[in-house]
Amino acid sequence: MTLDNFNLSDREKKILTSYIENDSFPHTLLIDGANIESRTEFAKFVANAILCQSAGADKPCGKCSACIKCAADSNPDLKQFGEEKESYTFKVETSREIRKDAFVIPNDSDRKVYIIKEAQNMNDASENALLKILEEPPHFDYFIMTCSSKNAMLETVLSRSAVISMGDAEESFSPEALQLSDSIMSALCENNELKIVEALSPLASEKQLFEECMSCLGAMFTEALKYKKAKMCSKEFESEAHSICAKLSQTKIYSVINMLSALKEKFKQNANYNLLLTNTAVALKGAVNG
Ligand SMILES: [Zn+2]
Structure with a gap:
């Protein structure tokens, strides 16, 4: 799977390519737009690229042990929270659990990725609890949040995040x-x-x-x-x-x-x-x- 599998604008594709080529990713990434399945799939793709151990720019390579474990959903350095549902209750306890876990050093590699699904379901308390770790994450942590629209997130969380919007660019209709x-x-x-x-x-x-x-x-x-x-x-x-x-x-x-x-x-x-x-x-x- 490559970036071309996803519905991204040229601008977004360029940004992602530079992250991958330089092996340098933002610590907090917010993916919005498109639909739940595409957002989740893309979040997993980026998480895999972050964890891939290939020395080249072909991340995720699909061949290294990190990639193989990601494909099997069994990479201990990739953790997923939240539900793949448009609407559910994201408890403040979950944010606290993530915060606590974030300080534990990675298992296999020197990085850890947290995917937080459909983050629009966090209420202000959950978002604020998470914000504390987003503000000063340990150097090995990466957070990828998916959400329907970045406008559904608190400004404080948004300001910490690099936003990648999926789906069609601004459209004009007949x-x-x-x-x-x-x-x-x-x-x-x-x-x-x-x-x-x-x-x-x-x-x-x-x-x-x-x-x-x-x-x-x-x-x-x-x-x-x-x-x-x-x-x-x-x-x-x-x-x-x-x-x-x-x-x-x-x-x-x-x-x-x-x-x-x-x-x-x-x-x-x-x-x-x-x-x-x-x-x-x-x-x-x-x-x-x-
Ligand atoms: Zn790999």
Whole structure:
């Protein structure tokens, strides 16, 4: 597996390449964007690159003992905390456990990596408890956090972190996609199955708009999530974010975002389009119902 396996912008790819080539990584890395699976997979890839013992720039080499153990999920210097779920309770005790463990020297190598999954689930107490170790980590420790959006993190944690955003770079959407996405979004907020089907119906003859609409909806719901968490979002989707937040809980907004990226993936796999469109209505309705 290489960096090309991940959906990164040229800028992000360049940054990562320089970390790998110089074998010099930031002690705290925050990975946001894309979906849970991609974020976790990428976090594991970077962790593996940090622990790889290859002398070359081909990290992770996939051949050294550290890489083999990482692939088997059995590298004692790679520790994973949190759950691969959009929403769960990250206890303050877990942050304290990480803090305590962080002072124990590595087992196999001279480095230790902590992956903290879906860090948006930390409340302020958990984040602050973790912050203490992020501020002054032992030289052998590296922390990789994944989260839906960096805006969901405390400013104090964010300021300690190098942020890598996955997924598509800033997109601009066509007026057609924007209009269609707006009506799909309204139907979703009303949670009215008939309206959802109706709102999606123009896509039956506009196949080329499907992917763009899913991205556009993804952007709207991501902004809504930011608004829910931090009461701020981009101007572009401000009114949409407000409408979504008025109707849907944070958990449901997460579900919709994840469903949208799953639907985009299905579209790329060239599935039966008509069937995909029918399933889209059902899937989105399901996500809204939680
Ligand atoms: Zn290796």
